[in-house]
Amino acid sequence: MNNEAIVSFKNVCMYFGGVKAIDDISFDVDEGQVFGIIGPNGAGKTTIFNVLSGIYKPTSGDIYFHNRRINNLPPNYITGNGITRTFQNIRLFENQTVLDNLKIAHYSHIRYGIMDVIFTSNRFKKEEERIEEESLAILDFMNLTAYAEQKAGALPYGAQRRIEIARALSCKPEVLLLDEPAAGMNPVEIDELNQLILKIRNQFNLTVLVVEHQMRLVMEICNEILVTNFGRKLAIGKPNDIKNNPEVLEAYLGKVKSNE
């Protein structure tokens, strides 16, 4: 196991009955990387995220975060301690304002208890002020200030995607998991998203894991790419190596016939 890795998977398997969603996958992610996970539909990409964020407990194998085993920790604990994700199908709190969406995500690092709430202590007031300021700062950083007071569900798709990222950032993560952030975007928007992801990583000192289909995104910003197929690891390496890897091409494009 690589001791410098911030996240490492060691022989992780996740079976649903007979279905092997992920099967014996191992990889290390170094700090500060943008790490891509690609693969055809049903390759187990999102399952990797679900296992990592604690929604599923892996059938076997271990997951380490800062060399600490996190297999059996509840999702809210994992999220509060540094691994936060977004969703493939946007899951905002649609009836809450954008600002409240972000405030909810501050939950784990708000330092006041029930007694502070009942007596409206100074700590309560200070903490509430702090998270309001922090939320507004994140909204400002993501160019979402105009939407702060609007209901999240009523906003355009692109804005909702960015709000989801802003909400994830509100948990103060060290590792950000982006599940198909470019779904339904055109090439221009994808280029903008690329810039945004790099900007976020630099600003917040994050390690970013991206599950994505869009090669335009993956090939451009990822330092390292993991390719999966039918739940198994197919290849891992730099974008250029992956591009020319015959096995990867086969999984994506089908077998090259010899008579052609």
Added chain:
Amino acid sequence: MITKRKNHLLGDVIPVIIIAAILIVLKEFKLISTSRLLILQYIGLYSIFVLGINMVNGYLGIFSLAHAGFMASGAYAAAISSKYFFKESWMFPLILLFGGLIAMLIGLIMSIPSFKAKGDYLAIITLGFSLIVQSFLQNWRFVGASKGINNVAKFTNIYWVYGCLLFAIIIVRKFINSKYGRSLKAIREDQVASELVSVDVKRAKTIAFAVSAFLIGISGALLVHLLGYTSPSAYGYTNIVDGLVMVYLGGMGSITGSIVGATLWQILIQTLKNLGTWRWVVGGGLLCVIMIFLTNGIFGNKELSDAIHAIRKYFSRSKTNKTISEETTK
């Protein structure tokens, strides 16, 4: 531009203070008949009850039917305490607190099934709980079995009722505007997503049930000391349905709604008393009509301050429209 909208704590509390002042004048100068005064006390007491239900059914979005059980435990605990320990009238706050705390303890236990069970299944579990409490009280000799407890000191008066209501409103408001309240609303919308933005779902649910049961317990304690007696039959299906009706009529997830719901339903039931059994038909019919035209209840997820805000906005807009149309005609 973000305009910081202050939480109008006073905006919701001031009406209660005004109402209380009116009540004092009415009572002390005997401008109101005793039966009307009783109705006013019912309104205040059931407002607390509905606020309690709203914590779980409204803000947390769990369809719970445990409120009859909570009310029964609060009422019985208070009645026993005032019969055996706190016999003096100045000890009434202790009695209320005791009733509330016992109900809260049971509420904490009742929050455990809500960690796993969902929807209809949880509704049935909570219904079962309410019925268990009722039949337990029906068979417990110490509390008079099905005859209930009689000759409880009548400590409750209109000031206690509205004092407690004020307290309940402040407590609920504080919780709703804290991280716990925000997490309740988040869980209502998407439990998995809220877990994945670090919300401690179990803790939030525990707190919601505890606060809910505490308030319902207090309302039960007030009821016993208002009537001077209690019996298990008061905490059955009628109580469960009454609670739900008031919550859904007033509106889920709203403090104003809780009070409006309790007020309207109590007034309706009491004014239709002359109709005998038919009042349930008339009342139920009216309820159907209201629910058809106001699906979210009267104040669903809104507060009085929101309504005032909206009205102001409406008037300022119509004013600007007028000036614009005047200018265009010129």
